Amino acid sequence: xxxxxxxxxxxxxxxxxxxxxxxxxxxxxAYASLAERKVSAFIQDRxxxxxxxxxxxxxxxxxDLAIGGLFQPLADGxxxxxKEDLTPGHVxxxxxxxxxxxxxxxxxxxxxxxxxxxxxxxxxxVVADINVGFLFVFAIASxxxxxxxxxxxxxxxxYSFLGGVRSSAQMISYELSMxxxxxxxxxxMGELNLGKIxxxxxxHGWTLLPFTDLRIQWSPHWEISGLNWxxxxxxxxxxxxxxxxxxxxxxxxxxxxxxxxxxxxxxVGGYHTEYSSMKxxxxxxxxxxxxxxxxxxxxxxxxGGWHLPIPIIxxxxxxxxxxxxxxxxxxxxxxxxxxxxxxxxxxxxFMFVRWTLPRFRxxxxxxxxxxxxxEIALANIVLVxxxxxxxPK
Amino acid sequence: MAITVPRPDxxxxxxxxxxxxxxxxxxxxxxxxxxxxxxxxxTMEYPEERWDSHLPEYYRGVxxxxxxxxxxxxxxSCQLCExxxxxxAITITPGEIPPGDTFAKTEKRPQEFKIDMIRCIYCGMCExxxxxxxxxxxxxxxxxxxxxxxxxxxxxxxxxxxxxxxGLVNKWDExx
Numbered sequence: 413x414x415x416x417x418x419x420x421x422x423x424x425x426x427x428x429x430x431x432x433x434x435x436x437x438x439x440x441x442a443y444a445s446l447a448e449r450k451v452s453a454f455i456q457d458r459x460x461x462x463x464x465x466x467x468x469x470x471x472x473x474x475x476d477l478a479i480g481g482l483f484q485p486l487a488d489g490x491x492x493x494x495k496e497d498l499t500p501g502h503v504x505x506x507x508x509x510x511x512x513x514x515x516x517x518x519x520x521x522x523x524x525x526x527x528x529x530x531x532x533x534x535x536x537x538v539v540a541d542i543n544v545g546f547l548f549v550f551a552i553a554s555x556x557x558x559x560x561x562x563x564x565x566x567x568x569x570x571y572s573f574l575g576g577v578r579s580s581a582q583m584i585s586y587e588l589s590m591x592x593x594x595x596x597x598x599x600x601m602g603e604l605n606l607g608k609i610x611x612x613x614x615x616h617g618w619t620l621l622p623f624t625d626l627r628i629q630w631s632p633h634w635e636i637s638g639l640n641w642x643x644x645x646x647x648x649x650x651x652x653x654x655x656x657x658x659x660x661x662x663x664x665x666x667x668x669x670x671x672x673x674x675x676x677x678x679x680v681g682g683y684h685t686e687y688s689s690m691k692x693x694x695x696x697x698x699x700x701x702x703x704x705x706x707x708x709x710x711x712x713x714x715x716g717g718w719h720l721p722i723p724i725i726x727x728x729x730x731x732x733x734x735x736x737x738x739x740x741x742x743x744x745x746x747x748x749x750x751x752x753x754x755x756x757x758x759x760x761x762f763m764f765v766r767w768t769l770p771r772f773r774x775x776x777x778x779x780x781x782x783x784x785x786x787e788i789a790l791a792n793i794v795l796v797x798x799x800x801x802x803x804p805k
Numbered sequence: 806m807a808i809t810v811p812r813p814d815x816x817x818x819x820x821x822x823x824x825x826x827x828x829x830x831x832x833x834x835x836x837x838x839x840x841x842x843x844x845x846x847x848t849m850e851y852p853e854e855r856w857d858s859h860l861p862e863y864y865r866g867v868x869x870x871x872x873x874x875x876x877x878x879x880x881x882s883c884q885l886c887e888x889x890x891x892x893x894a895i896t897i898t899p900g901e902i903p904p905g906d907t908f909a910k911t912e913k914r915p916q917e918f919k920i921d922m923i924r925c926i927y928c929g930m931c932e933x934x935x936x937x938x939x940x941x942x943x944x945x946x947x948x949x950x951x952x953x954x955x956x957x958x959x960x961x962x963x964x965x966x967x968x969x970x971x972g973l974v975n976k977w978d979e980x981x
Binding site for chain 1: 823825830832834839841
Protein backbone atom coordinates (compact mmCIF):
# COMPACT_ATOMS: atom_id res chain seq x y z
CA UNK A 413 0.00 0.00 0.00
CA UNK A 414 1.43 3.38 -0.93
CA UNK A 415 2.44 5.53 2.01
CA UNK A 416 0.41 8.56 1.09
CA UNK A 417 -2.83 6.60 1.55
CA UNK A 418 -1.98 5.59 5.09
CA UNK A 419 -3.00 8.83 6.85
CA UNK A 420 -6.30 8.86 4.97
CA UNK A 421 -7.31 5.30 5.82
CA UNK A 422 -9.34 6.45 8.81
CA UNK A 423 -11.82 7.86 6.29
CA UNK A 424 -12.70 4.42 4.92
CA UNK A 425 -15.01 3.17 7.71
CA UNK A 426 -16.65 6.60 7.85
CA UNK A 427 -17.34 6.61 4.13
CA UNK A 428 -18.72 3.06 4.32
CA UNK A 429 -20.97 4.10 7.21
CA UNK A 430 -22.16 7.22 5.36
CA UNK A 431 -22.99 5.28 2.20
CA UNK A 432 -24.74 2.46 4.05
CA UNK A 433 -26.74 4.80 6.30
CA UNK A 434 -27.74 6.95 3.34
CA UNK A 435 -28.81 3.90 1.34
CA UNK A 436 -30.77 2.44 4.25
CA UNK A 437 -32.51 5.73 5.03
CA UNK A 438 -33.44 6.30 1.39
CA UNK A 439 -34.71 2.72 1.18
CA UNK A 440 -36.73 3.29 4.33
CA UNK A 441 -38.11 6.52 2.86
CA ALA A 442 -39.18 4.72 -0.31
CA TYR A 443 -40.76 1.85 1.51
CA ALA A 444 -42.30 4.11 4.15
CA SER A 445 -44.30 5.70 1.34
CA LEU A 446 -45.45 2.26 0.23
CA ALA A 447 -46.17 1.25 3.83
CA GLU A 448 -48.18 4.42 4.34
CA ARG A 449 -50.34 3.64 1.33
CA LYS A 450 -50.74 0.04 2.38
CA VAL A 451 -51.48 0.85 6.04
CA SER A 452 -53.98 3.54 5.10
CA ALA A 453 -55.63 1.13 2.68
CA PHE A 454 -55.98 -1.56 5.31
CA ILE A 455 -57.32 0.90 7.86
CA GLN A 456 -59.94 2.09 5.37
CA ASP A 457 -60.88 -1.44 4.22
CA ARG A 458 -59.23 -0.98 0.84
CA UNK A 459 -56.60 -3.05 -0.95
CA UNK A 460 -53.86 -0.55 -1.62
CA UNK A 461 -51.12 -0.78 -4.24
CA UNK A 462 -50.75 -4.47 -5.11
CA UNK A 463 -49.83 -4.50 -8.79
CA UNK A 464 -46.30 -3.38 -9.43
CA UNK A 465 -43.85 -6.21 -9.85
CA UNK A 466 -40.73 -6.51 -11.95
CA UNK A 467 -41.63 -6.38 -15.65
CA UNK A 468 -39.45 -9.38 -16.51
CA UNK A 469 -41.32 -9.88 -19.78
CA UNK A 470 -39.51 -6.79 -21.09
CA UNK A 471 -36.23 -8.66 -20.58
CA UNK A 472 -37.45 -11.74 -22.38
CA UNK A 473 -38.70 -13.83 -19.48
CA UNK A 474 -41.96 -15.75 -19.66
CA UNK A 475 -43.74 -14.14 -16.72
CA ASP A 476 -43.61 -10.89 -14.79
CA LEU A 477 -42.56 -11.11 -11.18
CA ALA A 478 -45.53 -9.82 -9.18
CA ILE A 479 -45.08 -9.83 -5.42
CA GLY A 480 -47.93 -7.86 -3.97
CA GLY A 481 -46.90 -4.45 -5.26
CA LEU A 482 -43.56 -4.46 -3.45
CA PHE A 483 -41.87 -2.63 -6.34
CA GLN A 484 -44.27 0.30 -6.21
CA PRO A 485 -41.59 2.72 -4.87
CA LEU A 486 -39.42 1.90 -7.91
CA ALA A 487 -42.25 2.76 -10.24
CA ASP A 488 -42.97 5.95 -8.28
CA GLY A 489 -39.33 7.00 -8.43
CA UNK A 490 -39.14 6.34 -12.16
CA UNK A 491 -42.32 8.31 -12.70
CA UNK A 492 -40.97 11.29 -10.74
CA UNK A 493 -37.72 11.22 -12.71
CA UNK A 494 -39.43 11.09 -16.09
CA LYS A 495 -42.14 13.67 -15.45
CA GLU A 496 -41.89 17.10 -16.98
CA ASP A 497 -40.01 19.40 -14.64
CA LEU A 498 -42.10 22.52 -14.87
CA THR A 499 -40.96 25.85 -13.48
CA PRO A 500 -43.94 28.22 -13.55
CA GLY A 501 -43.29 31.65 -15.02
CA HIS A 502 -44.35 33.56 -11.93
CA VAL A 503 -41.80 32.17 -9.47
CA UNK A 504 -38.43 33.37 -8.26
CA UNK A 505 -36.33 30.66 -9.90
CA UNK A 506 -33.27 30.71 -7.61
CA UNK A 507 -35.16 30.23 -4.36
CA UNK A 508 -37.70 28.02 -6.12
CA UNK A 509 -34.88 25.64 -7.06
CA UNK A 510 -33.12 25.92 -3.71
CA UNK A 511 -36.15 25.10 -1.57
CA UNK A 512 -36.55 21.36 -2.31
CA UNK A 513 -32.87 20.77 -1.61
CA UNK A 514 -33.09 22.71 1.63
CA UNK A 515 -35.94 20.48 2.72
CA UNK A 516 -34.42 17.13 1.97
CA UNK A 517 -30.83 17.78 3.07
CA UNK A 518 -31.40 18.72 6.75
CA UNK A 519 -33.74 15.76 7.16
CA UNK A 520 -31.00 13.44 5.97
CA UNK A 521 -28.20 15.27 7.80
CA UNK A 522 -29.76 14.83 11.22
CA UNK A 523 -29.48 11.08 11.07
CA UNK A 524 -25.66 11.43 11.06
CA UNK A 525 -25.51 12.04 14.79
CA UNK A 526 -27.90 9.25 15.73
CA UNK A 527 -26.25 6.03 16.91
CA UNK A 528 -27.87 3.17 15.04
CA UNK A 529 -25.94 0.35 16.69
CA UNK A 530 -23.49 -0.38 19.47
CA UNK A 531 -20.22 -1.39 17.86
CA UNK A 532 -19.29 -3.59 14.96
CA UNK A 533 -15.69 -4.80 14.37
CA UNK A 534 -14.65 -2.26 16.99
CA UNK A 535 -16.17 0.70 15.16
CA UNK A 536 -18.89 2.79 16.75
CA UNK A 537 -22.08 2.50 14.77
CA VAL A 538 -22.69 6.21 14.34
CA VAL A 539 -21.68 8.38 11.41
CA ALA A 540 -20.65 11.42 13.44
CA ASP A 541 -19.88 10.70 17.07
CA ILE A 542 -19.96 14.33 18.19
CA ASN A 543 -20.18 15.50 21.76
CA VAL A 544 -22.84 18.07 20.96
CA GLY A 545 -24.88 15.59 18.92
CA PHE A 546 -27.99 16.64 20.74
CA LEU A 547 -27.57 20.31 19.84
CA PHE A 548 -26.45 19.43 16.30
CA VAL A 549 -29.67 17.52 15.72
CA PHE A 550 -31.81 20.40 16.91
CA ALA A 551 -29.85 22.99 14.96
CA ILE A 552 -30.06 21.05 11.70
CA ALA A 553 -33.66 19.96 12.16
CA SER A 554 -34.79 23.55 12.52
CA UNK A 555 -33.02 24.48 9.26
CA UNK A 556 -35.64 22.34 7.55
CA UNK A 557 -38.15 25.14 8.03
CA UNK A 558 -36.18 27.37 5.62
CA UNK A 559 -36.88 25.04 2.73
CA UNK A 560 -40.58 25.23 3.39
CA UNK A 561 -40.62 29.00 3.91
CA UNK A 562 -38.60 29.50 0.73
CA UNK A 563 -40.90 27.22 -1.23
CA UNK A 564 -43.90 29.15 0.05
CA UNK A 565 -42.47 32.59 -0.73
CA UNK A 566 -40.74 31.89 -4.00
CA UNK A 567 -43.76 30.08 -5.48
CA UNK A 568 -45.52 33.45 -5.57
CA UNK A 569 -48.95 31.90 -5.14
CA UNK A 570 -51.38 32.41 -2.28
CA TYR A 571 -51.76 28.73 -1.47
CA SER A 572 -48.04 28.16 -1.26
CA PHE A 573 -47.60 31.36 0.70
CA LEU A 574 -50.21 30.45 3.31
CA GLY A 575 -48.78 26.94 3.56
CA GLY A 576 -45.29 28.28 4.07
CA VAL A 577 -46.39 30.80 6.70
CA ARG A 578 -48.38 28.20 8.59
CA SER A 579 -45.53 25.75 8.50
CA SER A 580 -42.91 28.18 9.76
CA ALA A 581 -45.17 29.40 12.57
CA GLN A 582 -45.91 25.82 13.54
CA MET A 583 -42.33 24.61 13.45
CA ILE A 584 -41.00 27.53 15.45
CA SER A 585 -43.74 27.11 18.06
CA TYR A 586 -43.12 23.43 18.54
CA GLU A 587 -39.35 23.64 18.42
CA LEU A 588 -39.57 25.42 21.75
CA SER A 589 -41.50 22.77 23.63
CA MET A 590 -39.50 20.10 21.82
CA UNK A 591 -36.24 21.45 23.19
CA UNK A 592 -37.63 22.16 26.64
CA UNK A 593 -39.15 18.69 26.94
CA UNK A 594 -35.70 17.19 26.62
CA UNK A 595 -34.02 19.32 29.28
CA UNK A 596 -35.17 16.85 32.02
CA UNK A 597 -33.35 14.08 30.16
CA UNK A 598 -30.19 16.13 30.09
CA UNK A 599 -30.56 16.88 33.81
CA UNK A 600 -30.78 13.16 34.60
CA MET A 601 -28.09 11.93 32.24
CA GLY A 602 -25.76 14.91 32.17
CA GLU A 603 -24.75 14.07 28.63
CA LEU A 604 -25.15 15.68 25.20
CA ASN A 605 -23.61 12.89 23.13
CA LEU A 606 -26.42 10.80 21.70
CA GLY A 607 -24.23 7.68 21.76
CA LYS A 608 -23.56 8.13 25.46
CA ILE A 609 -27.24 8.80 26.10
CA UNK A 610 -28.05 5.42 24.62
CA UNK A 611 -25.24 3.78 26.60
CA UNK A 612 -26.59 5.33 29.78
CA UNK A 613 -29.98 3.82 28.99
CA UNK A 614 -28.41 0.45 28.20
CA UNK A 615 -26.85 0.24 31.68
CA HIS A 616 -29.45 2.14 33.74
CA GLY A 617 -32.71 1.26 32.01
CA TRP A 618 -34.51 3.00 29.17
CA THR A 619 -35.88 6.46 29.80
CA LEU A 620 -39.39 5.25 29.15
CA LEU A 621 -39.03 1.77 30.69
CA PRO A 622 -36.56 2.13 33.57
CA PHE A 623 -36.81 -1.57 34.49
CA THR A 624 -34.90 -2.83 31.46
CA ASP A 625 -31.85 -3.40 33.68
CA LEU A 626 -33.84 -5.37 36.25
CA ARG A 627 -32.11 -8.03 38.29
CA ILE A 628 -34.00 -10.34 40.66
CA GLN A 629 -31.96 -12.65 42.82
CA TRP A 630 -33.58 -15.34 45.01
CA SER A 631 -30.66 -17.44 46.15
CA PRO A 632 -28.77 -17.31 48.39
CA HIS A 633 -30.76 -14.22 49.44
CA TRP A 634 -33.49 -12.02 47.97
CA GLU A 635 -32.31 -8.94 46.19
CA ILE A 636 -33.87 -6.76 43.54
CA SER A 637 -31.75 -4.22 41.76
CA GLY A 638 -32.24 -2.08 38.72
CA LEU A 639 -35.42 -0.37 39.88
CA ASN A 640 -35.27 2.02 42.82
CA TRP A 641 -37.36 4.88 44.12
CA UNK A 642 -35.33 7.40 42.21
CA UNK A 643 -36.09 5.74 38.90
CA UNK A 644 -39.77 5.21 39.71
CA UNK A 645 -40.25 8.87 40.70
CA UNK A 646 -38.31 10.11 37.69
CA UNK A 647 -40.48 7.94 35.49
CA UNK A 648 -43.39 10.43 35.75
CA UNK A 649 -41.55 13.47 34.31
CA UNK A 650 -39.98 11.20 31.71
CA UNK A 651 -43.44 10.10 30.53
CA UNK A 652 -44.51 13.74 30.30
CA UNK A 653 -41.36 14.51 28.32
CA UNK A 654 -42.07 11.59 26.03
CA UNK A 655 -45.63 12.71 25.27
CA UNK A 656 -44.54 16.31 24.61
CA UNK A 657 -41.53 15.34 22.52
CA UNK A 658 -43.47 12.81 20.43
CA UNK A 659 -46.26 15.29 19.77
CA UNK A 660 -43.70 17.95 18.90
CA UNK A 661 -42.08 15.55 16.44
CA UNK A 662 -45.47 15.11 14.79
CA UNK A 663 -45.74 18.88 14.48
CA UNK A 664 -42.12 19.33 13.36
CA UNK A 665 -42.47 16.80 10.57
CA UNK A 666 -45.79 18.35 9.46
CA UNK A 667 -47.53 15.02 9.91
CA UNK A 668 -51.21 14.59 10.64
CA UNK A 669 -52.84 15.68 12.91
CA UNK A 670 -50.59 18.74 12.51
CA UNK A 671 -50.38 18.75 8.70
CA UNK A 672 -51.86 22.23 8.37
CA UNK A 673 -49.10 23.47 6.03
CA UNK A 674 -50.39 21.18 3.30
CA UNK A 675 -54.00 20.74 4.35
CA UNK A 676 -55.18 19.81 0.89
CA UNK A 677 -58.80 20.74 1.45
CA UNK A 678 -57.88 24.36 2.11
CA UNK A 679 -54.56 25.00 0.43
CA VAL A 680 -54.51 22.61 -2.56
CA GLY A 681 -51.01 21.30 -1.83
CA GLY A 682 -49.75 23.88 0.67
CA TYR A 683 -46.17 25.02 0.23
CA HIS A 684 -45.50 22.57 -2.63
CA THR A 685 -48.54 23.49 -4.71
CA GLU A 686 -46.40 24.86 -7.55
CA TYR A 687 -43.91 22.02 -7.61
CA SER A 688 -43.90 19.04 -9.90
CA SER A 689 -41.78 16.03 -10.80
CA MET A 690 -38.50 15.50 -8.92
CA LYS A 691 -38.74 18.78 -7.03
CA UNK A 692 -42.03 17.65 -5.54
CA UNK A 693 -40.44 14.27 -4.86
CA UNK A 694 -37.75 16.08 -2.86
CA UNK A 695 -40.39 17.59 -0.56
CA UNK A 696 -42.01 14.21 -0.31
CA UNK A 697 -38.73 12.49 0.53
CA UNK A 698 -37.88 15.29 2.94
CA UNK A 699 -41.13 14.75 4.80
CA UNK A 700 -40.60 11.03 5.12
CA UNK A 701 -36.91 11.37 5.92
CA UNK A 702 -37.83 13.87 8.64
CA UNK A 703 -40.33 11.38 10.01
CA UNK A 704 -37.74 8.60 10.06
CA UNK A 705 -35.21 10.90 11.69
CA UNK A 706 -37.79 11.93 14.26
CA UNK A 707 -38.59 8.30 15.01
CA UNK A 708 -34.87 7.54 15.27
CA UNK A 709 -34.54 10.41 17.76
CA UNK A 710 -37.46 9.19 19.87
CA UNK A 711 -35.91 5.74 19.85
CA UNK A 712 -32.52 7.10 20.83
CA UNK A 713 -33.75 9.36 23.59
CA UNK A 714 -36.61 7.37 25.11
CA UNK A 715 -36.63 3.80 23.88
CA GLY A 716 -33.04 2.81 24.54
CA GLY A 717 -31.76 3.16 20.98
CA TRP A 718 -30.03 -0.06 19.91
CA HIS A 719 -30.39 -1.66 23.32
CA LEU A 720 -32.26 -4.95 23.63
CA PRO A 721 -32.50 -6.38 27.16
CA ILE A 722 -31.52 -10.06 27.08
CA PRO A 723 -33.26 -12.10 29.83
CA ILE A 724 -30.81 -14.49 31.47
CA ILE A 725 -31.34 -16.86 34.42
CA UNK A 726 -28.04 -17.65 36.04
CA UNK A 727 -26.83 -18.46 39.57
CA UNK A 728 -30.28 -18.18 41.14
CA UNK A 729 -30.96 -14.78 39.60
CA UNK A 730 -33.07 -13.45 36.77
CA UNK A 731 -31.56 -10.50 35.06
CA UNK A 732 -32.04 -8.40 31.95
CA UNK A 733 -28.60 -7.91 30.53
CA UNK A 734 -26.97 -5.80 27.89
CA UNK A 735 -25.02 -7.20 24.98
CA UNK A 736 -23.05 -4.95 22.67
CA UNK A 737 -20.79 -5.50 19.70
CA UNK A 738 -17.93 -6.11 22.13
CA UNK A 739 -19.51 -9.47 23.01
CA UNK A 740 -19.41 -10.61 19.39
CA UNK A 741 -20.24 -9.49 15.88
CA UNK A 742 -23.66 -11.15 15.97
CA UNK A 743 -24.67 -9.10 19.01
CA UNK A 744 -23.53 -5.98 17.15
CA UNK A 745 -25.75 -6.88 14.20
CA UNK A 746 -28.63 -7.70 16.55
CA UNK A 747 -28.27 -4.21 18.09
CA UNK A 748 -28.54 -2.60 14.65
CA UNK A 749 -31.61 -4.71 13.82
CA UNK A 750 -33.14 -3.78 17.18
CA UNK A 751 -32.70 -0.11 16.40
CA UNK A 752 -34.23 -0.55 12.95
CA UNK A 753 -37.12 -2.53 14.42
CA UNK A 754 -37.89 0.19 16.96
CA UNK A 755 -37.74 2.90 14.29
CA UNK A 756 -40.03 0.94 11.96
CA UNK A 757 -42.46 0.31 14.80
CA UNK A 758 -42.58 4.04 15.53
CA UNK A 759 -43.00 4.90 11.84
CA UNK A 760 -45.99 2.59 11.65
CA UNK A 761 -47.35 4.19 14.83
CA PHE A 762 -47.00 7.58 13.12
CA MET A 763 -49.00 6.24 10.20
CA PHE A 764 -51.70 4.87 12.47
CA VAL A 765 -52.03 8.26 14.11
CA ARG A 766 -52.24 9.97 10.73
CA TRP A 767 -55.14 7.77 9.65
CA THR A 768 -56.85 7.98 13.04
CA LEU A 769 -56.97 11.63 14.04
CA PRO A 770 -58.64 14.50 12.25
CA ARG A 771 -56.55 17.60 11.60
CA PHE A 772 -56.30 20.19 14.36
CA ARG A 773 -57.68 23.64 13.85
CA UNK A 774 -54.99 26.28 13.65
CA UNK A 775 -55.94 27.94 16.95
CA UNK A 776 -56.04 24.54 18.64
CA UNK A 777 -52.58 23.84 17.31
CA UNK A 778 -51.18 27.12 18.60
CA UNK A 779 -52.96 26.78 21.94
CA UNK A 780 -51.60 23.27 22.36
CA UNK A 781 -48.08 24.41 21.58
CA UNK A 782 -47.87 27.67 23.49
CA UNK A 783 -50.37 27.31 26.33
CA UNK A 784 -50.06 23.65 27.21
CA UNK A 785 -46.83 22.06 26.04
CA UNK A 786 -44.61 25.06 26.71
CA GLU A 787 -45.88 25.46 30.29
CA ILE A 788 -45.95 21.76 31.06
CA ALA A 789 -42.42 21.35 29.73
CA LEU A 790 -41.23 24.21 31.95
CA ALA A 791 -42.95 22.74 35.00
CA ASN A 792 -41.48 19.37 34.12
CA ILE A 793 -37.96 20.80 34.27
CA VAL A 794 -38.62 22.22 37.73
CA LEU A 795 -40.10 18.90 38.85
CA VAL A 796 -37.05 16.96 37.70
CA UNK A 797 -34.69 19.47 39.25
CA UNK A 798 -36.47 19.13 42.61
CA UNK A 799 -36.50 15.34 42.37
CA UNK A 800 -32.81 15.30 41.54
CA UNK A 801 -32.12 17.52 44.55
CA UNK A 802 -33.70 14.90 46.83
CA UNK A 803 -32.34 11.87 44.98
CA PRO A 804 -28.87 12.70 43.74
CA LYS A 805 -26.95 10.03 41.88
CA MET B 806 -82.43 33.40 13.47
CA ALA B 807 -79.09 32.17 14.43
CA ILE B 808 -79.00 28.82 16.14
CA THR B 809 -76.39 28.36 18.81
CA VAL B 810 -75.18 24.81 18.90
CA PRO B 811 -74.01 24.11 22.44
CA ARG B 812 -70.49 22.84 22.59
CA PRO B 813 -70.12 19.72 24.72
CA ASP B 814 -68.40 20.19 28.07
CA UNK B 815 -65.20 18.18 27.96
CA UNK B 816 -63.65 16.67 31.03
CA UNK B 817 -60.05 17.46 31.84
CA UNK B 818 -58.98 14.07 30.48
CA UNK B 819 -60.86 14.59 27.24
CA UNK B 820 -59.23 17.98 26.78
CA UNK B 821 -55.82 16.33 26.50
CA UNK B 822 -57.07 14.49 23.38
CA UNK B 823 -55.32 11.37 24.66
CA UNK B 824 -58.44 9.23 25.42
CA UNK B 825 -59.79 10.11 21.99
CA UNK B 826 -56.47 9.13 20.44
CA UNK B 827 -56.56 5.80 22.27
CA UNK B 828 -60.15 5.03 21.23
CA UNK B 829 -59.44 6.02 17.65
CA UNK B 830 -56.31 3.91 17.54
CA UNK B 831 -58.33 0.94 18.75
CA UNK B 832 -60.76 1.35 15.85
CA UNK B 833 -58.05 1.79 13.21
CA UNK B 834 -56.03 -1.09 14.66
CA UNK B 835 -59.08 -3.34 14.47
CA UNK B 836 -59.63 -2.51 10.82
CA UNK B 837 -55.93 -2.89 10.08
CA UNK B 838 -55.84 -6.30 11.76
CA UNK B 839 -58.96 -7.54 9.96
CA UNK B 840 -57.64 -6.51 6.58
CA UNK B 841 -54.20 -7.90 7.28
CA UNK B 842 -55.76 -11.33 7.71
CA UNK B 843 -58.01 -10.97 4.68
CA UNK B 844 -61.25 -10.26 6.52
CA UNK B 845 -63.33 -7.18 5.83
CA UNK B 846 -62.04 -6.75 2.31
CA UNK B 847 -64.76 -5.32 0.08
CA THR B 848 -62.81 -4.49 -3.08
CA MET B 849 -63.33 -6.64 -6.15
CA GLU B 850 -59.96 -6.84 -7.88
CA TYR B 851 -61.22 -6.29 -11.37
CA PRO B 852 -59.30 -8.07 -14.08
CA GLU B 853 -58.98 -11.20 -11.95
CA GLU B 854 -62.42 -11.10 -10.37
CA ARG B 855 -65.34 -10.01 -12.52
CA TRP B 856 -68.87 -8.85 -12.13
CA ASP B 857 -70.15 -11.42 -14.61
CA SER B 858 -71.78 -13.80 -12.12
CA HIS B 859 -73.24 -10.93 -10.11
CA LEU B 860 -74.89 -9.05 -12.97
CA PRO B 861 -78.64 -8.51 -12.47
CA GLU B 862 -81.20 -9.76 -15.01
CA TYR B 863 -81.86 -6.23 -16.21
CA TYR B 864 -78.20 -5.27 -16.71
CA ARG B 865 -77.69 -3.02 -19.71
CA GLY B 866 -74.45 -3.83 -21.53
CA VAL B 867 -73.50 -3.30 -25.16
CA UNK B 868 -76.34 -3.21 -27.72
CA UNK B 869 -76.21 -5.90 -30.41
CA UNK B 870 -78.27 -7.32 -33.27
CA UNK B 871 -79.63 -10.86 -33.09
CA UNK B 872 -80.44 -13.64 -35.55
CA UNK B 873 -83.38 -15.93 -34.89
CA UNK B 874 -83.65 -19.71 -35.21
CA UNK B 875 -84.71 -19.47 -38.88
CA UNK B 876 -81.39 -17.85 -39.70
CA UNK B 877 -83.03 -14.51 -40.34
CA UNK B 878 -81.42 -11.29 -39.24
CA UNK B 879 -84.23 -9.73 -37.28
CA UNK B 880 -83.55 -6.12 -38.20
CA UNK B 881 -85.71 -4.74 -41.00
CA SER B 882 -83.90 -1.38 -40.95
CA CYS B 883 -86.93 0.67 -39.98
CA GLN B 884 -84.46 3.13 -38.40
CA LEU B 885 -86.59 3.72 -35.32
CA CYS B 886 -83.57 3.04 -33.10
CA GLU B 887 -81.55 5.51 -35.10
CA UNK B 888 -84.16 8.20 -34.50
CA UNK B 889 -84.71 7.45 -30.82
CA UNK B 890 -81.05 7.11 -29.92
CA UNK B 891 -80.38 10.08 -27.53
CA UNK B 892 -76.65 10.45 -28.26
CA UNK B 893 -77.13 9.59 -31.95
CA ALA B 894 -74.79 6.66 -31.78
CA ILE B 895 -76.62 4.52 -34.34
CA THR B 896 -76.25 4.94 -38.11
CA ILE B 897 -78.20 2.61 -40.40
CA THR B 898 -77.88 2.28 -44.16
CA PRO B 899 -81.04 0.41 -45.25
CA GLY B 900 -80.89 -2.09 -48.06
CA GLU B 901 -83.49 -3.94 -50.15
CA ILE B 902 -84.02 -7.66 -49.95
CA PRO B 903 -84.28 -8.86 -53.58
CA PRO B 904 -87.44 -10.70 -54.62
CA GLY B 905 -87.01 -14.47 -54.49
CA ASP B 906 -85.10 -14.38 -51.23
CA THR B 907 -86.56 -16.51 -48.39
CA PHE B 908 -87.21 -13.42 -46.37
CA ALA B 909 -88.33 -11.27 -49.24
CA LYS B 910 -91.54 -10.55 -47.35
CA THR B 911 -89.79 -8.29 -44.86
CA GLU B 912 -88.56 -6.17 -47.80
CA LYS B 913 -85.55 -4.58 -46.08
CA ARG B 914 -82.48 -5.52 -44.12
CA PRO B 915 -79.67 -3.22 -43.03
CA GLN B 916 -76.95 -2.88 -45.58
CA GLU B 917 -74.77 -1.41 -42.88
CA PHE B 918 -75.53 -0.93 -39.18
CA LYS B 919 -73.09 1.04 -37.10
CA ILE B 920 -73.13 1.83 -33.38
CA ASP B 921 -70.49 4.24 -32.19
CA MET B 922 -69.61 2.83 -28.77
CA ILE B 923 -67.89 6.07 -27.78
CA ARG B 924 -71.26 7.82 -28.05
CA CYS B 925 -73.52 5.01 -26.76
CA ILE B 926 -74.87 5.69 -23.29
CA TYR B 927 -76.32 2.21 -22.73
CA CYS B 928 -79.80 3.66 -22.14
CA GLY B 929 -81.64 0.78 -23.81
CA MET B 930 -83.98 3.03 -25.81
CA CYS B 931 -83.13 1.11 -29.02
CA GLU B 932 -84.16 -2.17 -27.44
CA UNK B 933 -87.30 -0.52 -26.10
CA UNK B 934 -88.36 0.98 -29.40
CA UNK B 935 -87.52 -1.91 -31.73
CA UNK B 936 -90.75 -3.33 -33.21
CA UNK B 937 -88.99 -6.42 -34.51
CA UNK B 938 -87.11 -7.57 -31.40
CA UNK B 939 -83.91 -7.21 -33.34
CA UNK B 940 -81.65 -5.20 -31.05
CA UNK B 941 -80.89 -6.20 -27.48
CA UNK B 942 -78.62 -4.89 -24.79
CA UNK B 943 -76.25 -7.71 -23.90
CA UNK B 944 -74.47 -8.34 -20.64
CA UNK B 945 -71.07 -7.63 -22.17
CA UNK B 946 -69.48 -4.48 -20.79
CA UNK B 947 -65.95 -4.69 -22.10
CA UNK B 948 -65.61 -2.43 -25.12
CA UNK B 949 -61.99 -1.60 -25.80
CA UNK B 950 -60.07 -0.31 -28.76
CA UNK B 951 -56.84 1.51 -29.48
CA UNK B 952 -58.32 3.73 -32.19
CA UNK B 953 -61.60 5.56 -32.61
CA UNK B 954 -62.50 3.33 -35.57
CA UNK B 955 -62.16 0.27 -33.33
CA UNK B 956 -64.87 1.66 -31.12
CA UNK B 957 -67.48 1.70 -33.89
CA UNK B 958 -69.31 -1.62 -34.02
CA UNK B 959 -70.32 -2.48 -37.57
CA UNK B 960 -73.01 -4.92 -38.72
CA UNK B 961 -70.77 -7.97 -38.66
CA UNK B 962 -69.53 -7.23 -35.17
CA UNK B 963 -73.05 -6.52 -33.91
CA UNK B 964 -74.38 -9.86 -35.15
CA UNK B 965 -71.30 -11.54 -33.73
CA UNK B 966 -72.02 -10.14 -30.26
CA UNK B 967 -75.79 -10.70 -30.49
CA UNK B 968 -75.65 -14.22 -31.85
CA UNK B 969 -78.67 -16.47 -32.02
CA UNK B 970 -81.76 -15.65 -29.99
CA UNK B 971 -84.63 -18.12 -29.91
CA GLY B 972 -88.24 -17.78 -28.82
CA LEU B 973 -88.77 -14.36 -30.33
CA VAL B 974 -92.19 -13.31 -31.54
CA ASN B 975 -92.77 -13.73 -35.27
CA LYS B 976 -95.54 -11.41 -36.26
CA TRP B 977 -96.87 -13.88 -38.82
CA ASP B 978 -97.13 -16.73 -36.32
CA GLU B 979 -100.31 -17.55 -34.45
CA UNK B 980 -98.93 -18.26 -31.01
CA UNK B 981 -96.57 -16.11 -29.03
